[in-house]
Amino acid sequence: MLKGACFCGAVSYIVTGTPTLSAFCHCTNCQRLSGCPFVHTIHFPSSAFTWTHPAPHEDRLDSYVPPAKPWKTRWRCKSCGACVTSASSKTGNHSVWGAHLARNEAGKILNWESVKPTAHIFYETRMLDVKDDLGKWTGYENTSTRLE
Ligand SMILES: [Zn+2]
């Protein structure tokens, strides 16, 4: 089980089980929505995701549906604005971001081995080159062209 929360802590969740995907995403949607060169995205089946802040959960949440992807709903904290999950009605997945997961005293994410990224995806639109041992893909890992 993994715990996650927004920056201010007003919104929190747990996810259980094994991710179906964990990768550094360099797509332009992630870049523009996060303001960062790439994000650590982690996908779970929606059944694995549960809000843990007090109900009614939506009192503390705003939602946003990207016009180009009407099947996706992004949920963000009304207080601090951090977007903590994106739910897809098409795939039945919840995406969460590694940066929001609970950490130890040294600032390291707990259970890192179970959630660490296995690839760089949508790497062609990268804002910087990454020199590591993970595969670099034009789209999703193993279903697109491997660049490096
Ligand atoms: Zn917050």
Ligand SMILES: [Zn+2]
């Ligand atoms: Zn992305």
